[in-house]
Amino acid sequence: MGKALIIVxxxxxxxxxxxxxAVSTGDEVVSPIVELMQDERWxxxxxxxxxxxxxxVSFARNHxxxxxxxxxxxxxxxxxxxxxxxLWPVHCVQDSWGAQLAPELAQALDGLQCDxxxxxxGTLSDREYYSAFNDIWNDHHTGxxxxxxxxxxxDVFVVGLxxxxxxxxxxxxAAQLGYRTTILKDFTRAIASDDRSMCNLKQELVQNDISxx
Numbered sequence: 001m002g003k004a005l006i007i008v009x010x011x012x013x014x015x016x017x018x019x020x021x022a023v024s025t026g027d028e029v030v031s032p033i034v035e036l037m038q039d040e041r042w043x044x045x046x047x048x049x050x051x052x053x054x055x056x057v058s059f060a061r062n063h064x065x066x067x068x069x070x071x072x073x074x075x076x077x078x079x080x081x082x083x084x085x086x087l088w089p090v091h092c093v094q095d096s097w098g099a100q101l102a103p104e105l106a107q108a109l110d111g112l113q114c115d116x117x118x119x120x121x122g123t124l125s126d127r128e129y130y131s132a133f134n135d136i137w138n139d140h141h142t143g144x145x146x147x148x149x150x151x152x153x154x155d156v157f158v159v160g161l162x163x164x165x166x167x168x169x170x171x172x173x174a175a176q177l178g179y180r181t182t183i184l185k186d187f188t189r190a191i192a193s194d195d196r197s198m199c200n201l202k203q204e205l206v207q208n209d210i211s212x213x
Contacts, residue, residue: 002043002153006144006174007033008132008160008167008188009050010105013091013098015161020098021091023162026189033159033187034108044115044151046144047101048132048160048170050092051120058128060087075137076126083136085128092122115151119144130169133177145177155180159187164201172208182211 010030016022037045052058060067067089075081092099100106101118109116119132121142127135134141148156156179158171167188175181183205190197205212 001155002151003041003155003157004148004151004153005037005039005042005045006132006156006158006160006170007037007045007047007105008158008170009048009092009162010102010160011050011092011098012100012102013050015102019091020089023189023191024193026161029159029161029187029189030102030104034104036159036184036187037105037108037112042114044117044148044153045109045112046117046119046132046147047105047109048144048166049099049101049118049120050122050129050166051094051099052092052122053125054090054093055125056093056122057126058085058088058122059090061090063087073128073136075139077137077139081137083128085136094123117147119147130166131173132166132170133173148179153179156182158183161189163188163190164192164197168201168204171205171210175208175210181209182213185212 013019013021014023015027069087071087072082072084119142121132122129129135133144156174160167171181171183
């Protein structure tokens with residue numbers, strides 16, 4: 001039974017103090033994740049990377065709206081399908097400083113003995129992505145599932161940023177695809193970490209058969 005470690009979006013723009021969409025105390029997880037990467041249980045380690053074009057639909061400035069405005073997305077393939085979400089500050093633009101993986105993590109990834117990959121998401125301008133497997137419409141896929149299958153993975157462990165967005169969505173996708181899925185809570189941080197938000201998050205994970213350890 002193969003075990004995979006998925007490290008979600010540990011990139012400059014999600015890290016304090018300079019990230020445009022920094023997750024509070026997100027920098028605290030970088031060194032622990034680097035140590036976790038060395039664990040011999042992994043048959044493959046995957047780091048994901050938000051990788052947006054400048055005209056990405058999730059950027060508030062592209063709609064002349066304030067950052068963090070609510071917004072109704074329309075599915076590119078079906079105009080009758082909509083989802084309400086949040087518009088973000090410009091972040092993780094392709095080839096920018098903000099889109100780069102944390103240097104400590106990137107260096108550790110290059111030095112790993114086990115197979116390792118970087119999977120980019122958010123690459124198409126007309127759709128939002130949270131999961132590292134697919135866009136919010138499940139129309140466009142990143143190739144992560146095929147990569148895990150190639151390595152015979154049964155168990156997926158998810159860490160990184162942010163717990164209540166891309167980490168959670170990646171874990172839900174993994175569970176729906178049939179992987180036994182665990183989020184390692186000491187190796188992730190949330191945007192909304194108040195008690196009520198955490199309670200709701202835990203309920204959602206239970207409903208999707210995801211362990212939080």
